[in-house]
Amino acid sequence: MKPGRFDATVLTIGFAFLYIPILILVIYSFNASKLVTVWGGFSTQWYQQMWHNEALMDAAWVTIRVAVLSASIGTVLGTLAALALVRFVRIPARMLFSAMIYAPLVMPEVITGLSLLLLFVAVGVDRGFWTVVIAHTTFTMCYVAIVVQSRLVTFDRSLEEAALDLGCPPVKTFFAITLPLIMPAVVAGWMLAFTLSLDDLVIASFTTGPGATTLPIKIYSQVRLGVTPEINAACTLLIGIVTIGVIIASVATKRREYQRQRDEHLATTAA
Amino acid sequence: MAKSLGPVKRKFTPWTDPGAQPFIRFENITKRFGNFVAVDNLTLDIYEKEFFSLLGPSGCGKTTLMRMLAGFEEPTEGRILLQGKDISGVPPYRRPTNMMFQSYALFPHMSVEKNIAFGLEQDKLPKGEIETRVQEMLKLVKLEQFARRKPSQLSGGQRQRVALARSLAKRPKVLLLDEPLGALDRKLREETQFELMDIQHTLGLTFLIVTHDQEEAMTVSDRIAVMDKGIIVQVATPAEIYEAPNSRYVADFIGDINLVEGKVVSTSAAAGQAGRLALDCDGLKVAVEQECPALAGNTVAFAIRPEKVRISLDTPAQTDVNAVRGEVWDIGYLGDFSLFLVRTEDGRVLRAAQANVSRLVDRPITFGDQVWLHWSADAGLVLTR
Numbered sequence: 311m312k313p314g315r316f317d318a319t320v321l322t323i324g325f326a327f328l329y330i331p332i333l334i335l336v337i338y339s340f341n342a343s344k345l346v347t348v349w350g351g352f353s354t355q356w357y358q359q360m361w362h363n364e365a366l367m368d369a370a371w372v373t374i375r376v377a378v379l380s381a382s383i384g385t386v387l388g389t390l391a392a393l394a395l396v397r398f399v400r401i402p403a404r405m406l407f408s409a410m411i412y413a414p415l416v417m418p419e420v421i422t423g424l425s426l427l428l429l430f431v432a433v434g435v436d437r438g439f440w441t442v443v444i445a446h447t448t449f450t451m452c453y454v455a456i457v458v459q460s461r462l463v464t465f466d467r468s469l470e471e472a473a474l475d476l477g478c479p480p481v482k483t484f485f486a487i488t489l490p491l492i493m494p495a496v497v498a499g500w501m502l503a504f505t506l507s508l509d510d511l512v513i514a515s516f517t518t519g520p521g522a523t524t525l526p527i528k529i530y531s532q533v534r535l536g537v538t539p540e541i542n543a544a545c546t547l548l549i550g551i552v553t554i555g556v557i558i559a560s561v562a563t564k565r566r567e568y569q570r571q572r573d574e575h576l577a578t579t580a581a
Numbered sequence: 582m583a584k585s586l587g588p589v590k591r592k593f594t595p596w597t598d599p600g601a602q603p604f605i606r607f608e609n610i611t612k613r614f615g616n617f618v619a620v621d622n623l624t625l626d627i628y629e630k631e632f633f634s635l636l637g638p639s640g641c642g643k644t645t646l647m648r649m650l651a652g653f654e655e656p657t658e659g660r661i662l663l664q665g666k667d668i669s670g671v672p673p674y675r676r677p678t679n680m681m682f683q684s685y686a687l688f689p690h691m692s693v694e695k696n697i698a699f700g701l702e703q704d705k706l707p708k709g710e711i712e713t714r715v716q717e718m719l720k721l722v723k724l725e726q727f728a729r730r731k732p733s734q735l736s737g738g739q740r741q742r743v744a745l746a747r748s749l750a751k752r753p754k755v756l757l758l759d760e761p762l763g764a765l766d767r768k769l770r771e772e773t774q775f776e777l778m779d780i781q782h783t784l785g786l787t788f789l790i791v792t793h794d795q796e797e798a799m800t801v802s803d804r805i806a807v808m809d810k811g812i813i814v815q816v817a818t819p820a821e822i823y824e825a826p827n828s829r830y831v832a833d834f835i836g837d838i839n840l841v842e843g844k845v846v847s848t849s850a851a852a853g854q855a856g857r858l859a860l861d862c863d864g865l866k867v868a869v870e871q872e873c874p875a876l877a878g879n880t881v882a883f884a885i886r887p888e889k890v891r892i893s894l895d896t897p898a899q900t901d902v903n904a905v906r907g908e909v910w911d912i913g914y915l916g917d918f919s920l921f922l923v924r925t926e927d928g929r930v931l932r933a934a935q936a937n938v939s940r941l942v943d944r945p946i947t948f949g950d951q952v953w954l955h956w957s958a959d960a961g962l963v964l965t966r
Contacts, residue, residue: 471653472686474673476700476751490690576734 332549339542346537356539357547366544369528372439373508376524380446381503387447388454388503389496395455396462408459414452422449423516430517437519445517446510450503457502461495501559505552593803594818595628602665604629604787605650605755610659612645612811619645621811622659632781632788634798637808638834643791646808647757650789652676663754674703679753683760685744687732693743694719694728700751718746721780738769745777749784756781758790762797774800795835799823807831823886828966832884837920839890839931841883843867845963858963859902864927866902870958885961887934890954892921892946897955904955907931909948921946923954 339357343350360366395407414422426445430437469491473483489496511526518527525548529541595601603626612620620642627633635643648654650661652673660667668676679700687696697718701711719725722742732740741761748756761777762770778801781788792798798805799819806816807830815827826832829840843862860867860883867883891897897904907925921933933954935946946952 466684466686468682468684468686469688471651471673472680472682472688472747473699474653475651475678475680476747477674477703478699479672479674487688570733573731573733576730577736 335542336546336549339539339546341539341542344539346539346542356543360540360543360547363540365523366525366528366540369523369525370544372522373525376439376442376446376514376522377504377507380443380450380507381500383443384447384450384503385454385496385500388451388499389458389492391451391455392458392462395459396465411452411455411459414449415456419510419512420516423513426513427516437517437522439522441517441519442514442522442524445513446507449513450506453502453506454496454499457499458492458495461492465492501555505555508548593630595631596626596804601628603627603662604631604664605789606662607646607650608660608662610646610649610656610661612642612649612654613657618811620649620656623811623813625806625813625816627787627789629787630785632778632801632803633790634802634805635789635791635808636793636795636798636805636834638793641808642811643808644759647680647759647789647791650755651678651680651757677754678757679748679751679755680757680759681744681748681761683763685732685740687740687743687747689732692729692731693724693735696732696743697747697750700747704751714750718750721749722746738765738773741765741773745780749780749786752784753786755787755789758788760792761790763792763794770797771800777801799835807834809834825962826884826964829882829884829964830966832882832962832964837887837932837934839885839887840964841865841867841929841931843881843883845879845881857958860963865905865925865929867961868902868958869961869963871963879965882964883961884964885956887920887932888918888936889960890931890933890956892923892933892935893953893955894946894950895953897953899955900953903958904953905931906951906953909946909950909952912946912948921952923952925954 338346338349340352340354341348341350342353342355391411395404395411399407423445426441426448427437430441435441465488469487470483473487474480478486509526510524511530514524515527515530518524523531525544529544532538532541605627607623607625610620610623611618623642623646635646637643645654649656652668652671652675655669660669662668663677688699691699694715697715698711701714706714715728716725719728722745724739724742724746727735727739732743735743745761748758758777762773765773774797777788788801790798790801799822802819804816804818805822807814807822809830815822815831817825822831822835826835832838833840841862843860843865846859846861848858849856855870855872858869858871860869860881862883869883905925905927907923909921910924910930911922913920913922916937918934918936921935923931923933925931931954
């Protein structure tokens with residue numbers, strides 16, 4: 311079928327709907343005027359101002375630390391959970407536990423946030439940086455577990471058996487054979503966990519305390535006082551970071567695909 | 582490829598020596614998975630330097646038996662002795678056995694030489710020695726120029742060789758091979774079978790191979806155990822299994838055979854002694870010379886291999902016994918052999934194979950011909966099981 315005018319139109323409208331708001335946000339971050347809706351010429355002053363806005367930079371720093379920490383802890387716990395589910399749980403029980411891992415994903419964030427808040431209050435923990443890290447770990451762990459689990463289900467267990475058979479004890483086998491082979495899934499899980507933590511507003515606002523304001527919370531509270539182009543600049547920077555990440559990931563995938571094709575070619579000409 | 586031939590294969594029959602110690606002994610082994618009995622009270626001895634096959638259809642328990650020897654499964658009951666020592670409870674990474682997996686299980690993130698070196702590194706051998714051994718193994722399987730390739734950069738046959746080299750590198754006391762040649766094409770498979778025998782002979786190791794391919798088992802093994810539903814039906818040399826199967830199951834599983842149900846009319850000797858049995862198979866009179874297993878009146882099966890049935894257009898000398906008339910119903914031309922399916926006058930279909938010894942025959946037997954099938958009294962076999 312030839313792509314008709316209709317298809318092109320639908321596609322354009324769809325993408326416009328997706329990207330025009332983001333584009334406007336980016337364009338206005340370079341606005342010389344202080345008014346968000348009036349174009350006053352090109353300028354990068356808001357980026358400089360953002361850079362010197364200590365509160366904003368602090369929030370960004372907190373966010374990144376929370377994201378790295380919770381993504382890392384969540385990846386370790388999630389990978390272990392996935393391993394336990396796939397390896398040591400019998401099929402009927404596995405269905406139940408898998409469902410229980412999915413549940414936090416579909417649970418409204420407000421409920422997750424509130425329940426964690428109640429927990430922290432009940433236990434008597436002072437809310438702050440670490441409570442946000444714990445809260446983020448609990449839900450990012452589930453995402454990691456799901457990503458890693460789907461890889462482990464198709465993992466050829468005879469590889470591990472071969473390692474054991476060759477004299478490699480189980481724990482060493484995990485680090486020498488299993489982990490390197492599931493690494494792409496583990497890294498993907500970490501990236502997912504990192505971005506989820508990075509942009510979480512609801513759970514963070516329930517579980518944070520004084521001195522641990524994350525960037526989404528900061529932006530949200532500033533916007534309530536009126537949008538400044540500074541916020542646009544911060545958002546543009548965030549978009550830039552995420553875009554670069556996506557590009558790196560897709561290039562890596564492409565290269566792996568190319569490598570695979572080259573290997574196959576070598577294999578067929580090897581005989 | 583020019584191949585240097587080793588010394589002529591020696592006669593090797595330790596199982597006939599009552600004083601010989603078995604190298605591996607499965608002693609009353611039972612393995613249950615839930616309610617399913619995979620291996621059922623099985624006892625089996627395997628001798629040092631033997632090339633032993635476990636043969637059977639899928640689900641007969643042969644792979645389970647091998648996995649118990651490797652240590653991946655523990656027997657529910659019974660014990661496994663290796664050189665007289667009970668190895669129950671010894672984890673797979675401490676057993677002196679190595680396994681070549683059906684899927685090869687090569688580590689995809691390691692090069693060929695790393696794969697082969699893996700087992701040696703676990704033993705913490707000095708670096709130089711590992712290197713020498715890896716080179717030795719690469720040479721053995723003729724893959725020297727592929728040492729730095731990844732498994733994904735190899736063809737199926739080369740992967741199979743890497744898997745073999747890896748499992749041999751530690752010089753295990755027993756090498757376990759799980760359907761090792763299943764993924765190769767016919768020509769390569771036959772070549773590799775002979776190479777496997779050479780390697781086993783050169784290194785003097787005990788090989789235990791699991792296969793469902795009877796031709797493969799016949800070619801490579803000193804002895805074969807034919808398995809069915811968790812038990813061993815017969816353990817014998819390939820020739821014995823083929824020429825003297827002990828049951829309908831083994832006769833039918835190995836090669837092509839005519840099985841005709843009948844009744845024992847008379848025996849010329851007591852049970853267990855050599856003699857002549859007369860059978861009546863619904864009108865077909867059969868005489869068999871063998872050890873008399875069954876008493877008169879018992880229902881038995883008369884079994885005869887197609888190549889032992891003669892087919893001719895002329896009437897044979899004797900027509901009242903071990904002979905039947907029929908019509909050629911179908912012919913399978915196999916090149917070296919032609920297989921004739923003959924419908925006898927009493928409605929049976931019997932198979933007769935004839936070697937195609939000369940290229941041109943004056944009057945070949947063809948479809949619809951009236952022929953005689955006949956055989957000598959020592960060609961067939963009476964089976965009671």
